[in-house]
Amino acid sequence: MSINWVMLHEDEGFVRLPHEHLIYTSPPRTCLSLKPLDSYKGKDAISFQSDSGRIYLTNHRVVYIPAKKSNDFQSFSAPLLHLHDTHVSAPLFGANVWQSLVQPVPGGGIPSSLPAVLLKVTFKEGGAFDYHNKFEEIKERLRVAHENTRQSSRGVGNVDMSTVHLDQLPAYSGPVHNSTGSNHDNQHPPSNSQDSRVTAESCPMGPPPGYEEVQQQSVADELEERLRRAS
Numbered sequence: 001m002s003i004n005w006v007m008l009h010e011d012e013g014f015v016r017l018p019h020e021h022l023i024y025t026s027p028p029r030t031c032l033s034l035k036p037l038d039s040y041k042g043k044d045a046i047s048f049q050s051d052s053g054r055i056y057l058t059n060h061r062v063v064y065i066p067a068k069k070s071n072d073f074q075s076f077s078a079p080l081l082h083l084h085d086t087h088v089s090a091p092l093f094g095a096n097v098w099q100s101l102v103q104p105v106p107g108g109g110i111p112s113s114l115p116a117v118l119l120k121v122t123f124k125e126g127g128a129f130d131y132h133n134k135f136e137e138i139k140e141r142l143r144v145a146h147e148n149t150r151q152s153s154r155g156v157g158n159v160d161m162s163t164v165h166l167d168q169l170p171a172y173s174g175p176v177h178n179s180t181g182s183n184h185d186n187q188h189p190p191s192n193s194q195d196s197r198v199t200a201e202s203c204p205m206g207p208p209p210g211y212e213e214v215q216q217q218s219v220a221d222e223l224e225e226r227l228r229r230a231s
Helices: 128-150 181-186 193-202 211-230
Strands: 022-025 030-036 048-050 053-058 061-066 076-079 083-089 096-102 117-123
Touching (some): 022 128, 030 053, 030 061, 053 128, 083 128
Antiparallel strands (some): 022 053, 083 096
16 A cells, blocks of 8 residues: 555546556545554554545556645555455445555555554445445456466566456346246245244344444454564
């Protein structure tokens, strides 16, 4: 993960890396927030925020360019494999938010004492699920490419990025509805309405309170342990 390391381009947003292909571009009013986890108790606090800008997804990385740049914040980028625990939160009111724990890279402008930072991207004009689906697909392809390279003699640093793209992937479609589904359902006797209410009330509609915080802390602990072993 890097702050202000992206080479900007007036027309195309940013300068592409070798064999880098653009997969997704968000609408222009996309927000970004970057901060340490709530559990972090250290002194190296950072905070970057933008109320408007674009997020770009490529076969190499995620890039965000704010609409209004400042000396402190002109760009954000992160390699795909440095983004962990990614998911979309869909609140009852307001825009959908894509969240991720980001593992900093050496020399990227983030203090080394931070094993991970929390990234939130708010899609005010839609596109969160489209972005997330494409992100997960290309990240999996990149992970497989790294794994194959690791098992070969080329080494991890020599992944052929020209082969990592989303070409020829089937377009996403919603769940397939069986045209005979209604007849099939009618073959079953209707359930008692009181039993249905009891079942609905007893089944939680979402994760338990504090689940996201526990999940984030678990991932952060794992990243911190990786840094400790590497040092």
